[in-house]
Amino acid sequence: MNSCCFICVFAVLINKVCLQVTVEAVIGGSVVLPCSSTQHDHKLQDIDLSWRHNGSIIVVDIIPHRTSPMTQDPKYKNRTETFPEEYLRGNFSIKLNNLQHTDAGQYICYILHSSQYQTVELIINDSVSTEQGNQGETDHEGMGPSLPLLLVCIILLVLLISVIVFIVVFLRKKVLNQLRGSHS
Structure with missing residues (x-):
């Protein structure tokens, strides 16, 4: 036993x-930080999720059933995008736009109802490499530990x-x- x-x-x-992935992006570009749940039968009233940067900075809280406004650190205002059409499928990825050096670091996606969390390490480069393409956005291929x-x-x-x-x-x-x- x-x-x-x-x-x-x-x-x-x-x-x-x-579960940690490393994502690279460039200054001024955009990047999708991946987060998905192993459960795929979500109900809107059960979804309660938090994205944090370096442990405590509130990037965004995803709580679709709450009517109060989203809590968010001012440095992320108008720079984050979520994908509400994906929530019921368990995809809680976010997109960060207009990237800055201070955006580099560890991002944690806490899926509260299931006690799951995922970690994404964001590395910010000064210029676009040939692997990242012209937009400075990362794709999901090649993202791994x-x-x-x-x-x-x-x-x-x-x-x-x-x-x-x-x-x-x-x-x-x-x-x-x-x-x-x-x-x-």
Whole structure:
């Protein structure tokens, strides 16, 4: 029983750590910060979501059933776009426009009703690279975990596989010993 719990903890760690993506964009450009829920049967009254920059700055709160105005840090006023037509499908991505150096950093998308969160690291470059195209917008292709994060995920995965192999070998020996004991 304890080994199963250990495997579950590793699986959760791998899942949580690997949810971070890195997105690159340029000064003055726009970028879509991805966030989606694993649930796809959302009701408007259940949607309650917050985007935060560097832990505490309110980028935008998405609460479609509330009639009061959105809370938002003044530096994001008129620079964020949401996609309400996507909410019921579990897509809570946002678009940041007119990017500035101060926009770089970590963005966290908290999906409150399901206790999920996703992390996006935004890197701001001074000029457009050939991979980003002329608009300075990122596309969803090629977005994945950053290299250090990928290494952490690989290490955790190797540890998880090692634990599973150890458990299988241990259980196999135990069963073989029991079989030998019953034949004596």
